[in-house]
Amino acid sequence: MPHWTALVAEKKQRQLKSIPQEWLVTLPPDSTLDVTGFPETCGLLNAREIEITNTSVDILLEKLACGEWTAVDVTTAFSKRAIVAHQLVNCLTEIFVDRALARAAELDDHLKKTGKVVGPLHGLPISLKDQLCIKGLETTMGYVSWIGQYAEKNAVLVDILLECGAVPLVRTNIPQTLMWGETFNNVFGRTTNPHNRSLTSSGSSGGEGALIALKGSPLGVGSDIGGSIRGPSAFCGIYGLRPSYGRVPYCGARNSLEGQDSILSVFGPMTDSVGGIKVFMKAVVEAKPWLKDPLAVRKKWNEDEYNLTDHGSGKDLCFAIMWDDGVVVPHPPIRRSLKMTKAALQKAGHKVVDWKPIKHRLLGEVTRDIWNAASAEDFMITTSVTGEPIIATMELDDVVASSLPQKSGGITAYQLWQVQKLRQNIRKEYLDHWEATASETGTGRPVDAIICPAAPYAATPHGKNCYGYYTMVWNALDYPAAIFPVTTVDPILDGKELTHDFYDEIDKKVYEMYDPEKFKNAPVGLQLVGRTLEEEAVIRMTEIVDAALAAAK
Incomplete structure (x- = not known):
């Protein structure tokens, strides 16, 4: 077998050849950190293509359904912008423009002949995290050992999206093993943050986050076992949803830690408009995924739940804000965003109380113990085929590759x-704790949703995303959580504050990391958390919070 570096070089060459050469552009210098405006000024997209790629999912679907915009035109526009995004931040893995355009042409032909759309996502380009198998394409998931392994069939979710009329567009970059809050692997390299390329796009759905932030896709699919949808969504300034276990089908996709079924990875939508979250979830759930995936939950889309029947029909909601988790105190921009959200909700007539977190440190430790039970062995077995080194750090200037020991050092089955x-x-x-809040809300109900940080910081410099409990606890509890953007880091408004009494060394480390100039322009997003299988209500309440923030600006 060739040395693993030779396999990577060959794969990279094939990726480069999959890009239409006429779509290569002259790039800004590396010193240009914010590249979000570049796709519209690079000269590749015409005025109509710029208009198409700046249009929200809801309006795109309307224009596609009535034939005002063809699926080919929409797919071409987003394909061009996706390729520009990739040249800027290295966000793509598999690029299959010809296949996407052929699919779009079939949809246009169907609409022309029948006057009907194929499904609720007719003609909509969708990007997919590099776990979702598409027949005939490789799914390396950032592992050199999986180069050359071509899928014999689609993942169930891909089949459902096709049935719904979607156009799979590209697949997006991830970290080796998926189990990092950053996006870097030995095959495709590092994905950077389009708002500030010296910062991380987070992980593990970092390619999706960066691509959608540059409007190279209107809607993407990420996965989340400890924050992998929510971190990139918050760090890249977009919307995302981590659904409960089994609400979106996972069958037929590739993954790390397969067989670990205590804290499950879930697929969910990432998009640049809050409406895109509902569009995706409703389309997928109404396709009855439980008939194709034995682990999918048999729960139909419930419009009453979306209309907040169990939450006073959405009037006089009571939100609880978690200012910190009792482990790490958030940086100034995060605290400012919480204050902004509280003020906006109160102005909109809703009640806001404080959330008292319980056992978040223990929940985080339990989650790590479950992951680590056999993860080292899992990674070692996967990489041993080619001898690819297992990445030990995501540091920008110190990417040290090391092999893990032969024994995993995990715990016994009994432990x-x-x-x-x-x-x-x-x-x-935690269920009892939430129920007990009925005594303090004044609505007769427990707290309707929790609003909290997605991380104690905005997007960090590469290799510095070191704390994940703000997202991980909700995976352990299986609570659905949505991300919504609030603001960006402003060095004037978000100056470094005086030291506080630190909870521990990690709290001190996170405090010392903050430099307003280093974090400048980084998006700041927050989480809205609901209760298990309450996706419809979480989506609606996120729309309400989003509208309140917009009205308050």
Whole structure:
């Protein structure tokens, strides 16, 4: 077998050849950090293509359904912008423009002949994280050992999206193993943040986050086992949803830690408009995924739940704000965004109380124990085929590759059962804790949703995204959580504050990391958290918060 570096070189050459050469552009210098405006000024997209790529998912679908815009025109526009985005921030893995355009032409032909759309996503380009198998394409997931492995069939979610009329457009970059809050691997390299290329796009759906932030896709699919949809969505200034286990089908996709079924990875939408989240979830759920994936939850889309029947029909909602998790205090821009959101909701007539977190440190530790039970062995077995080194750090200037020891150092099966039992018990405690808030809301109901940071900081310099409990706890509890953008880091408004009493060394480390100039222009997003399988309500409440913030500006 060739040396692993030779396999990478050959794969990179094939990726380069998959890009239409006439779409290569003259790029800004590396010193240009904010490249969000570049796709519209680079000269590749015409005025109509710029208009198309700046249009929200809802309006795109309307124009596609009535034939005002053809699927070929829309796919061409987003394909061009996706290729420009890739040249700027290195966000793509598999590029299949010809296949996407052929699919779009079929949809146009169907609409022309029948006057009917194929489905609720007719003609909509959709990008996919590099886990979602598409027949005939490689799904390397950032592993050199998986180069040359071509999918024999589509993942279930890909089949559903095709049935709904979508146009799979490109696949997007991830970190090796998926288990990093940054996006870097030995095959495709590092994805950077389009708002500030010296900062991370987060992970593991970092390619999706960066692509959608540059409007190279109107809607993408990410996955989330500990924050991998929410981190990139918050860091890149877009919307995202981590649904509950099984609401979106996972069958037929590739993954790390397969067989670990205590804290499950889930697929969910990432998009540049809040309406795109509902469009995706409703289309996928109404396709009855439980008939194609045995682990998919048999729960139809519920319009009553979306209309907040269980939450006072959306009038006089009570939101709880979690200012910190009792482990790490957020940076000034995060705290400012929480204050902005509180003020906007109160102005809109809603009630806001404080959320008292319980056992977040323990929930985070339990989650890590479950992941780590056999993860080292999983990674070692996967990479041993080619001898590819396992990445040990995501530091920009110190990407050290090291092999893990032959034994995983994990815990025994019995010890794992005890950790899982502990998590089960905490889930019950958290349910009771949430129910008990009915005594303080004044609505007769418990708190309707929690609003909290997605991380204690905005997008960090590469290699510095070191704390994930703000997202991980909700995976452990299986609470759906949506991300909505609020503001950006402003060095004048968000100056470094005086030291506080640190919870511990990690809290101190995060505090010392903050430099307003380094984080300049980084998007700041927050999470809205609901209760298990309450996706419809979480989406509607996110729309309400988003509208309140817009009205307050």
